[in-house]
Amino acid sequence: MKYLYFLISGLVIGVLIQGCATSNSGGNEKTGLNIGQPATAVAMGGAACGPLTGTDATGASSLTATSADQDISDVLARSTAPENLEKITGTTDIPMVMNEKVQYFIRYFADIQHDIFAKWLERSEQYIPQMKTILKANGLPEDLVYMALIESGFNTHAISRRSACGPWQFIRSTARLYDLKVNWWVDERRNPEKSTLAAARYLKNLYDTFGSWYLAEAAYNAGPLKVMWAMQKQKTDNFWKLADDRYLKKETRDYVPKLIAAAMIAKDPAVYGFTDLTYEKQVQDDRVVLSHQIDLHVAAKLAGTTYSTIKELNPELLRWATPPVPSYSLNIPSGTKRLFLARLASMPRRMLFSYKRYAIRRGDTLSVIACEYGVPLHELRSMNHIRNVRRLRPGHDIIIPVSPYAHREAIAYAKRARAIDASSVGPAYIYYRVRQGDTLWDIAHKFDVTISRLKYSNGLRGRLIRPNMILKIPKIIARED
Numbered sequence: 001m002k003y004l005y006f007l008i009s010g011l012v013i014g015v016l017i018q019g020c021a022t023s024n025s026g027g028n029e030k031t032g033l034n035i036g037q038p039a040t041a042v043a044m045g046g047a048a049c050g051p052l053t054g055t056d057a058t059g060a061s062s063l064t065a066t067s068a069d070q071d072i073s074d075v076l077a078r079s080t081a082p083e084n085l086e087k088i089t090g091t092t093d094i095p096m097v098m099n100e101k102v103q104y105f106i107r108y109f110a111d112i113q114h115d116i117f118a119k120w121l122e123r124s125e126q127y128i129p130q131m132k133t134i135l136k137a138n139g140l141p142e143d144l145v146y147m148a149l150i151e152s153g154f155n156t157h158a159i160s161r162r163s164a165c166g167p168w169q170f171i172r173s174t175a176r177l178y179d180l181k182v183n184w185w186v187d188e189r190r191n192p193e194k195s196t197l198a199a200a201r202y203l204k205n206l207y208d209t210f211g212s213w214y215l216a217e218a219a220y221n222a223g224p225l226k227v228m229w230a231m232q233k234q235k236t237d238n239f240w241k242l243a244d245d246r247y248l249k250k251e252t253r254d255y256v257p258k259l260i261a262a263a264m265i266a267k268d269p270a271v272y273g274f275t276d277l278t279y280e281k282q283v284q285d286d287r288v289v290l291s292h293q294i295d296l297h298v299a300a301k302l303a304g305t306t307y308s309t310i311k312e313l314n315p316e317l318l319r320w321a322t323p324p325v326p327s328y329s330l331n332i333p334s335g336t337k338r339l340f341l342a343r344l345a346s347m348p349r350r351m352l353f354s355y356k357r358y359a360i361r362r363g364d365t366l367s368v369i370a371c372e373y374g375v376p377l378h379e380l381r382s383m384n385h386i387r388n389v390r391r392l393r394p395g396h397d398i399i400i401p402v403s404p405y406a407h408r409e410a411i412a413y414a415k416r417a418r419a420i421d422a423s424s425v426g427p428a429y430i431y432y433r434v435r436q437g438d439t440l441w442d443i444a445h446k447f448d449v450t451i452s453r454l455k456y457s458n459g460l461r462g463r464l465i466r467p468n469m470i471l472k473i474p475k476i477i478a479r480e481d
Contacts (some may be wrong), residue, residue, distance in 0.1 A: 105261035185323035214239035
């Protein structure tokens, strides 16, 4: 007990000595750099009692400090002085600095990556006008739009190795934080308008935190905590000083100069050798609000267009249909709204969308059915309002969200495939002779079965198959044939 008493006393004394109260004691003790919103102080390894610090758009220090923090403010005052030979350009509404790093990326985009960057520029005009309008409406510099240029090349389907997605490359957690829906039906990170609105909110919060566009841009790439820790470690709020150290990853240290170089080229491409560009025109579309789920094949017929066009106009849609929500805004080709609504009004509701109806058989489990049809278990339970799977009995019907068109295509392929004999069709399987170039994935995709089911039915351990091998294809998708 005596040992415990002295241990607790020592801990309490240590906390009191190192606590926030020491920031008012004067002397030479260094405290941590405080970064945060106006009413918040965030301590990163030191006391959190000082006022807000940051930089303005030109990189000049806007630090205010107490007497105890005076030594830090002196360091910051010296570190934020512009480098020699740097020039601030006036062609953009975000600070533009010309230094060796920026020059390197100008040469990199203009020479080494010329063809790829040219494609990005050609695609950019399809999205830049709308994105600039959104940024301006949210009080942000319009030239932040070039972040989407270096993030994804304005590719709505771009996916990084870290599973960041869409033109602004949001990861799932950040996307949901800024109200972007990511589920089995939709991924709003791919929607140019919705993702730009989310990016505007995120960038505004980052700028309010750091007071510098360079630091906000770096935090967008690395995360705000990483940049805060780097500022605390180096006792500076100047991005270029932070970039001199290896604490931040190379990707983050290169992010700002890469953005500056991309913006300079995009604003005057001919000067940098991009002379033969064919810009893609901004897509003009109409928008209809639907109160019922609709198959995109049906929507295409109502609008007098193709399924691929509807998918292109709605990149957030991951399936063949709109999500099962009370209200959904669908983009259709410009000038087709009146025709679409007229045809929609005359079409019976049951014709807009249909699920596959499945009768539970003895031995079935919901997880096996979900795996068989490639539908998440939670989605299957949600759509059928199943709380207790033990209550399912043989003969019960459930609905499965699978595309009826993919189902028909698989059966049609089975009928016309040269390698399948009519005599080979049995009650549970059809038999397929492997052809040159076939892969297990190709066969599973063509017959709308899972690879695991295909391997199980044929006793395969790996994915190696050979020409002329006979495979049993489970006939679960062909029972209606």
